[in-house]
Amino acid sequence: MILKFTKPIVLSIALLLFTGQLMAQPRLPEGYFWKKLPNGLEVVVIENSKVPLATIEIAVKNGAYTEGPEFSGLSHLFEHMFFKANKDYPDQEKFLKRTQELGAIWNGTTDVERVNYFFTFDRDSLKAGLKFMNAAIRFPIYREEDMKKERPVVDGEFQRGESDPGFQLWYGVQQKLWGDLVTRKVAIGIHEVINTATPEKMMVIKNKYYFPNNSLVTICGDVKHDEAFALAESIFGDWASSGFNPIEKYPIPPFKPLDKSQYFVKETSIAETPYMQLSWQGPSYLTDSASVVTADVFSTIVGLNASKLQQALVDKGLASSVSLGYTTCKYVGPIDIFVVPNPNKLKECYDELNKQIAMFADDDYFTDEQLKDAKAILLRNDTFNKEKPSTLPSQMSYQWCSTSLNFYTDLIDNYQKVSRADIQKYLKTYVVGKPMVAGIVIKPELSKQYNVASFFAAK
Amino acid sequence: MKKYVFSLLIAASVANINQAFAQKEAYETTVDGVKVIVQPSGNSIVEIQAIIKGGVQNYSADKMGIEALAMSALTECGTANHDKNSFKNQLDKVSATVFGYTNKNFAVLRMNCIKGDFDTVWPLFSEALTQPKFDGKEFTRIQQDAINNLKANESQPDVAIDKYADKIAFANRDYAKDPEGTVEILQKLTPEQTKAYYEGILTRSRMLIVVVADMDRATLESKLKVLLDGIKQGPAFDFKKSFFRVYKNTFSSENKDLATNYVEGITSGPEAGTPDFDAFQVAMRIFAQRHFLEVRTNNGLSYAPQSWFSSGATSVAKFSVSTTQPDKYIAVFDKLVDQVKTDGFKADEVADMKVTYLTGFYYKNETNNAQASSIASNEVVYGDWKRSLTLVGDVKKLTTEEVSDAFRKYIGNIIWVYQGDPKKVNPLLYTNGTLHKADNPVNN
Numbered sequence: 010m011i012l013k014f015t016k017p018i019v020l021s022i023a024l025l026l027f028t029g030q031l032m033a034q035p036r037l038p039e040g041y042f043w044k045k046l047p048n049g050l051e052v053v054v055i056e057n058s059k060v061p062l063a064t065i066e067i068a069v070k071n072g073a074y075t076e077g078p079e080f081s082g083l084s085h086l087f088e089h090m091f092f093k094a095n096k097d098y099p100d101q102e103k104f105l106k107r108t109q110e111l112g113a114i115w116n117g118t119t120d121v122e123r124v125n126y127f128f129t130f131d132r133d134s135l136k137a138g139l140k141f142m143n144a145a146i147r148f149p150i151y152r153e154e155d156m157k158k159e160r161p162v163v164d165g166e167f168q169r170g171e172s173d174p175g176f177q178l179w180y181g182v183q184q185k186l187w188g189d190l191v192t193r194k195v196a197i198g199i200h201e202v203i204n205t206a207t208p209e210k211m212m213v214i215k216n217k218y219y220f221p222n223n224s225l226v227t228i229c230g231d232v233k234h235d236e237a238f239a240l241a242e243s244i245f246g247d248w249a250s251s252g253f254n255p256i257e258k259y260p261i262p263p264f265k266p267l268d269k270s271q272y273f274v275k276e277t278s279i280a281e282t283p284y285m286q287l288s289w290q291g292p293s294y295l296t297d298s299a300s301v302v303t304a305d306v307f308s309t310i311v312g313l314n315a316s317k318l319q320q321a322l323v324d325k326g327l328a329s330s331v332s333l334g335y336t337t338c339k340y341v342g343p344i345d346i347f348v349v350p351n352p353n354k355l356k357e358c359y360d361e362l363n364k365q366i367a368m369f370a371d372d373d374y375f376t377d378e379q380l381k382d383a384k385a386i387l388l389r390n391d392t393f394n395k396e397k398p399s400t401l402p403s404q405m406s407y408q409w410c411s412t413s414l415n416f417y418t419d420l421i422d423n424y425q426k427v428s429r430a431d432i433q434k435y436l437k438t439y440v441v442g443k444p445m446v447a448g449i450v451i452k453p454e455l456s457k458q459y460n461v462a463s464f465f466a467a468k
Numbered sequence: 469m470k471k472y473v474f475s476l477l478i479a480a481s482v483a484n485i486n487q488a489f490a491q492k493e494a495y496e497t498t499v500d501g502v503k504v505i506v507q508p509s510g511n512s513i514v515e516i517q518a519i520i521k522g523g524v525q526n527y528s529a530d531k532m533g534i535e536a537l538a539m540s541a542l543t544e545c546g547t548a549n550h551d552k553n554s555f556k557n558q559l560d561k562v563s564a565t566v567f568g569y570t571n572k573n574f575a576v577l578r579m580n581c582i583k584g585d586f587d588t589v590w591p592l593f594s595e596a597l598t599q600p601k602f603d604g605k606e607f608t609r610i611q612q613d614a615i616n617n618l619k620a621n622e623s624q625p626d627v628a629i630d631k632y633a634d635k636i637a638f639a640n641r642d643y644a645k646d647p648e649g650t651v652e653i654l655q656k657l658t659p660e661q662t663k664a665y666y667e668g669i670l671t672r673s674r675m676l677i678v679v680v681a682d683m684d685r686a687t688l689e690s691k692l693k694v695l696l697d698g699i700k701q702g703p704a705f706d707f708k709k710s711f712f713r714v715y716k717n718t719f720s721s722e723n724k725d726l727a728t729n730y731v732e733g734i735t736s737g738p739e740a741g742t743p744d745f746d747a748f749q750v751a752m753r754i755f756a757q758r759h760f761l762e763v764r765t766n767n768g769l770s771y772a773p774q775s776w777f778s779s780g781a782t783s784v785a786k787f788s789v790s791t792t793q794p795d796k797y798i799a800v801f802d803k804l805v806d807q808v809k810t811d812g813f814k815a816d817e818v819a820d821m822k823v824t825y826l827t828g829f830y831y832k833n834e835t836n837n838a839q840a841s842s843i844a845s846n847e848v849v850y851g852d853w854k855r856s857l858t859l860v861g862d863v864k865k866l867t868t869e870e871v872s873d874a875f876r877k878y879i880g881n882i883i884w885v886y887q888g889d890p891k892k893v894n895p896l897l898y899t900n901g902t903l904h905k906a907d908n909p910v911n912n
Contacts (some may be wrong), residue, residue, distance in 0.1 A: 059491075059510070059511075059834065060830035060831070060833075060834055061830060062827065062830050062831060085474050101761070101765045102761060102765065102766075105757065105760075105761060105765070106820075109757065109817070109820040109821070109823075109824065110820055110823070111823070112820070112823030112824040112825075112826055112827040113824075113827065114824075114827055114828065114831050116475055117475060118473050118474065118475040119473070119474050119475075120473045120474075129827060129831055130827055131823070131826065131827060157768070158765065158766070158767070158768035159768065160768070161768045161769075161792075162764055162768055162770070162771050163771070165728060165770055165771035165772070165790060165791070165792070166474060166771040166772075167727075168727040168728035168790070168792070169625070169727075169728060169771060169772065169790050170472065170727075171726075171727035171728075172625045172726040172727045172728055172730075172790070173623065173624060173625065174623050175623070176472060179472055196472075196473070196474050197472070197474050277725070278724075278725045279623060279625075279724060279725055279726065280623060281619035281620065281622045281623040282615075282616050282619035282620050282623065284620075313557075313560050314553060314556035314557055314559075314560050315553065315556075315557045315560065320553075324553065324609075326608070326609045326612060329612070329613040329616040329617065330613075349616055349617075349620060351612055351616065352616070353612075382560060382561050385561065385562070385563070386560065386563040389562065389563035389582055389585075390563055392512060392513070392582055393513070393563070396511065396513060396834070396835050396836070397834040397835050398834055399831060399834060
């Protein structure tokens with residue numbers, strides 16, 4: 010689904026525009042409108058008048074997956090610097106002051122395959138808000154002194170993570186699951202890289218990824234699409250295309266499959282109660298989009314109270330909770346099982362979990378009724394997910410970055426088409442009998458008491 | 469499933485009570501003596517909350533955790549007509565939520581479903597509230613889960629520091645009680661005790677019902693009548709408010725093997741319903757912006773500097789950071805407070821905050837659940853659910869002087885707590901102040 014910029018240059022601009030619009034118009038939910046500007050910037054307007062607000066978001070195909078070791082964590086630092094200084098608001102005090110004048114609620118996030126920035130304010134401030142975003146995304150100012158102050162802030166975010174045993178477990182799993190390419194999957198990065206980042210490195214990121222043809226602007230709220238498109242075009246229309254697709258020019262190296270299962274016990278005094286995580290390399294949207302759909306259906310089945318997994322672990326008191334999930338990625342998404350085990354029954358919990366996993370692909374692992382219930386849940390969840398207008402841009406842009414707008418729009422319908430055979434294929438391809446990474450985070454004394462290392466290991 | 473996405477800001481602590489958004493006009497009625505507040509939603513989602521007032525006022529310190537366990541048992545330990553599994557399986561089929569929880573001010577049993585599933589979910593909600601079984605086997609299971617959840621929360625440094633701060637600051641007050649309890653207390657609770665406790669607090673005199681949904685009024689009232697007919701009236705209940713003031717700076721610390729250090733301070737705030745309340749709320753929101761600017765932007769001392777007004781039966785101001793340089797933080801903090809006390813807030817800061825309130829008014833209430841929670845909080849804590857609709861207008865009337873004066877009046881001595889490496893911090897800077905001037909915000 011990577012966009013290709015290979016149209017013959019002899020095409021007139023008008024024809025190119027016409028062709029592009031006609032052929033590339035994606036399917037979208039009702040009330041969603043799409044336009045691609047001549048510079049390649051995609052704009053989606055979501056008309057939703059539930060409250061008299063407007064939310065604007067810009068999403069960029071950037072994040073951990075674009076980072077080799079020397080840039081690990083810098084997409085995230087870049088995201089922080091977006092809010093620092095630009096040509097219109099030359100320091101963060103002025104930047105913040107402007108957000109206060111607009112009464113804006115705002116934030117930014119950095120994930121594996123997306124960086125996004127979003128602002129919500131009164132609908133009448135739409136033009137001012139778009140201009141504000143334009144200045145920040147196109148004309149940032151990187152000063153050494155600002156970076157010196159922001160580096161410990163970003164590193165502080167990392168340290169907060171490291172103070173949480175759940176993060177420590179997740180982080181340990183990532184190291185083993187992705188091996189040499191772990192920096193492509195962990196957006197928080199490497200302390201040393203963050204703490205030595207320079208304005209020059211920020212410019213490298215900007216000049217690789219921050220172009221209209223690698224970005225999506227979404228305007229959602231009590232707005233009219235024609236007016237919103239006109240505003241977006243007048244403000245972002247002169248943002249020059251890079252002329253290249255960054256993800257093609259700077260390709261993502263292939264992730265090496267795990268060759269064997271790996272286990273670790275992370276002992277720390279701050280783990281008041283233990284957690285377990287088991288992870289596999291799952292499907293990529295690029296090569297197996299069908300399994301991306303199927304994964305959600307199976308995750309929903311095993312989340313049902315009636316499922317064999319919940320009954321074996323939670324109902325029987327071996328765990329307080331167990332959840333399975335797949336994270337949608339264009340390039341190899343992880344499948345994770347996260348368990349809060351009963352600390353008095355660690356071995357029983359772990360053994361039962363493995364027993365369940367071994368049965369996942371069996372013909373009778375779930376009933377037809379459970380499959381039907383899971384699909385009904387996914388259908389209803391679409392209504393719940395669309396309740397809060399200010400979250401709609403972010404839900405859509407995640408898919409724009411990692412899958413496509415068509416995939417996003419068709420997803421609910423496609424869930425309904427998933428069969429038992431599809432699920433078994435997904436599980437046999439990625440989970441059952443496949444190498445995994447298993448980690449547990451636990452207090453040293455509890456680990457010793459139950460000799461966890463003796464059973465939390467390869468059989 | 470834990471997923472780690474890294475964001476510019478940690479979610480702001482919105483401890484202050486939110487405002488509600490009125491799509492169509494909300495109304496109030498009374499069924500069997502219980503106040504029922506209905507906010508039409510304009511969407512296909514139904515949110516109903518049955519509130520039992522009191523929270524930490526309902527139990528003694530040696531029974532803390534019992535209300536949380538009781539509320540959890542309502543949906544996890546079976547009902548008169550359903551065992552736990554058939555109850556939960558029915559909810560799963562329609563992707564509906566029915567669950568109970570409690571906080572320091574009140575307990576809630578909430579239901580949330582698609583309107584077309586109402587007839588499936590309502591009987592389950594009704595049974596859970598009025599006919600819970602407290603099955604012994606299931607109770608043993610949720611008792612262990614409650615212990616695990618308590619420990620999991622204590623592993624979250626932000627939660628742990630806030631609990632620690634409450635424990636120190638509110639010693640010998642109701643607010644020192646942790647609704648989650650302790651391992652020792654939870655282990656001793658029996659299903660019989662917990663059931664008896666629940667039956668004691670389930671009275672119409674303590675109840676409030678909040679509905680955010682598009683429902684026919686007559687149908688709703690007849691269903692509520694059947695529900696409430698099965699609940700005894702009980703003695704009149706008075707929700708007690710308690711003013712909090714700190715008379716001496718203190719610093720308490722715990723050694724924890726964390727990658728950074730966590731600091732939290734608690735000081736006074738106006739009681740809900742008093743004239744300073746709205747002005748102080750605005751003052752703390754503006755202070756939060758200054759705190760962010762100075763601590764994070766200008767000094768790079770913390771990713772997560774926060775300050776907020778935590779309102780409830782006991783209303784207090786709170787400040788928190790995670791930082792590797794706690795001594796530098798307190799110097800910046802003292803200077804900030806001193807600056808506000810000396811010069812007050814600026815007119816444009818107050819004007820801007822009024823705009824932000826308007827955005828927040830709608831933003832925080834885009835969901836039926838948030839609207840219902842806002843109405844419930846305002847009714848329980850202030851005795852005035854309509855405040856959720858009038859707050860923006862009330863805030864508009866505030867003057868800069870009123871906002872500055874409210875800050876000056878309540879921000880004084882502070883109870884500081886610290887978790888992390890004790891070698892990194894000098895407690896004297898927290899108790900003696902760092903400015904050493906007559907109007908030092910830290911009153912020595």
